Amino acid sequence: MSKAHITFSAAEFNRSTEHASMGRDNLLGILETCLCPTALVGSLWVLAYWFEGSVPPAYLLLAVLAFALTFPGEPRLQASKSGSVLDICFNWVWIAALLGLTGYATGYIRQFDLQALTAWLWAAPATEIALTFGLRIAAPIIISLQGPKQRALIVGMNEQGLALAEKLKSSPYSRVELAGFVDSRNTDRLNASAPVPLLGKLDELATLAKCNRIQVIYLSLPMASQPRILQVLDELKDTTASIYFVPDMFVTDLIQGQPSAVCGMPVISVCETPFRGTNGIVKRLSDIVFSIGILTLIAPVLLAIAAAVKFTSPGPIIFKQRRYGLDGEEILVYKFRSMSVTEDGGVVTQATKNDSRITPLGAFLRKTSLDELPQFINVLQGRMSIVGPRPHAVAHNELYRKLIKGYMVRHKVKPGITGWAQVNGYRGETDTLDKMQGRIDYDLDYLRNWSLRLDIHIILRTVRLVAKDQQAY
Template sequence: MSLSTDNIQVKRAGEAVARKGSGSLDYSSIAPLFVLYDVAIILGLCVLVSFFTSERGDIAFEYTHPIGIGILAAVAFVLTTSSRGLYKPWRMVRIVEQTTAAVVNWIFAMLVVAAVIFCLKVGVSTSRLSTGILAVSGLVALPASRWAMAAWLRRAAATGAVRGRPTILIGDPSELEQVVPAHLLVRLGLKETRRFSLSAPNETETGALDASDADTLKSALQFARQNRIEEILLAMPWSNIERLEAVRSRLRALPIPVKLLPDEAVSELLDAPRVDFGASIAIEVQRAPLSRLELAQKRALDISVASVALTLLLPLFLVLAVAIKLDSRGPVIFRQRRNGFGGREFTIYKFRSMTVMEDGSKVVQAQRNDKRVTRIGRFLRASSLDELPQVLNVLFGHMSIVGPRPHAIAHDDAYSKLIAGYAFRHHVKPGITGWAQVQGLRGETAELEQMARRIEMDLWYINNWSILIDIKIILKTFIEVLRKDAY
């Protein structure tokens, strides 16, 4: 069977790449190389910043301390980046995503460094100037490195400097048109050496393979044997099961893996997270609880932010406590039972802003111009300062900085019967702030539709959680508090 012009061109391109790839880098080495690149940048920044900010009269420069900070920052940055799959080559070429993630992950890494310095009480021996310069320089160097990495990877893929596993494509003409050879290398680590086009399927005999198809498959098998092909990709409609099975049965003559690419009809669905499901796959329509690594990241962020906040705001706590005590009778701290992670009860802490301490089977939400709110309470609620003692709940492990807002147990019992999916909010720890709050859904929920909308936002947060989203919410919270008063 004669080759089409397209197949001849693909063959020549494959041969050219094969010639160039004799001394190329293996695809599986790209991710570890990028990890080492990040570690080298961070350690280099720490040493350089410490060297140039040290006393110029020093005869011997002490490298131990900056390297220790660099290792801590590098571990936090690399683990956060790796946990989100951002070292995968096909994601490294996404410049906007990589640049944003580099900024956020570096901020998180510096928060971890600050928390460790605070907890180990080594702040006296740590230069604030060098730490600040390190933080700023990292915000420039790491995003810039993403541009360099992406440019190198694209050029390496185009010139054959990256060596992928040799593969051939077999499929229907319409599906093969959607497959770009360069994408196979960057996304899957596969080097296309040739593609074999089957005839268009017969609408009346969808499972039939004609004589030309049989010849095409025979040529593909022969080519695979002679050229040490390591993998075969099929580009065919998933709905045509009989035709797929007919092709698959003929390819069993080769002891190499055969993989079916997603067709145009299901490609959008497969963008959702996939999980192993025996010999098949399953699409994740409801996210599992956070993994241990994700929980560790979230907890590290919680402790960092809560520790810094408690240290900086302690004088304000004392001022507000005195103001509350002078304004009205009652305790400074308001305590109420709430449901936390897994539905477990805990006691939430807030600055008292009302004359009542409701915590029973009936709890009335605060309303506009509510007479129960004290004079200082109006200020506290409008500025959200009444929520500040919840940093203690965060440090105790009852809450997180970011998560669905916990409701009074009486409200939980009522809404769980009225709103579908309400109980799913307890799959994560409740938060001081959350996705619903930064979307403007704060304060009273007088109508059921308002609460339903808030729950919708909470469920979106749980299903799409990432450390990046948490940091975004923390930053947006300050803007939201200034923009809209609560009551």
């Protein structure tokens, strides 16, 4: 993907709020994963005993739901204190909102003592914050209980090797002590500012591992160096070091690249949707909750706009246009009609500024994005999502898929009412190939780095931008 158009990527947004995990085989990492669920469930049970005298079945069920929504917990030890507090409060707001709306919709909320639930709203995040800061204080002791640090070498002073070294050196909670690099290239071709020294060449690796009491070796060699890798592995059979590959993922442009297995055979995805498993459930639940809430609030506005469209110009109230949805399947997208024509054929002319086909009411609807409101019904139907790549007319898809590399990858997810491209200046007319390329760059950036936090960030930015944005016609 060309990143020339992207000034602030979704990865950078996520990095500002997410932090590296300690690892699930590390005692500190295990405690991190259990901290948030423990705080929520523990505070709920304490309050149940306080107000009810016991833990009734309703509270047990709520505890199970809270645990399922929060396990494994987010790693926050390497975040700033203020960042941790904000992250905990943010996560608790959407979890509490989801549980509250579910309880209200099912009527199950009546099974609880109102005072207990009200107290839980502040006790849960307060408990999690206290446990997080307590774990920070106890971290050095916990690390020392696991014995001395493991000495490590990185084979290959290349881009991914240097990145790994920086992470290991900058982490105050790492149990790995990095001894240095091994690389056979001339020193003038290597990075002089590396955080640890170059200890020797590749043919000395086994000897260096023994002399330096190395327990862990990270192989950061290019994937094209298969014979060299096999030779290194053969030489290391004479050591007791644990060996890990640092994949050379820079050889291709990964979309949600992650390890998996097929019939026991390890594989790494190159192009995959971010909405598999738990992520898919979270995405769909958030779409349902948000769309029901929004449709309930805007029902009078929908009726008023429908009447205005009907009585101000001839034609249907709702304009249905064929678009590509998930996996490139055609769907019907609903909009309030804003033009005197309803084009949906093999050739669709994009709306432009001062377009004569746009009705006076339609100009207002398009400028304020009110014409998009019926698409919340598409969201409830499961055809669209609130946040995702904007759907283009089928005719435009057939044109641009031939001109822009990776164009159809955006259809690995459901199209959205708003998207990462739209809040970064690519809303409205894309009258040049360069503008469409910019929109696709942001769409693919969204696919690589999706998070629920990013979705909410996009929704809030859309609300702020929609009233003053002059680019949509």
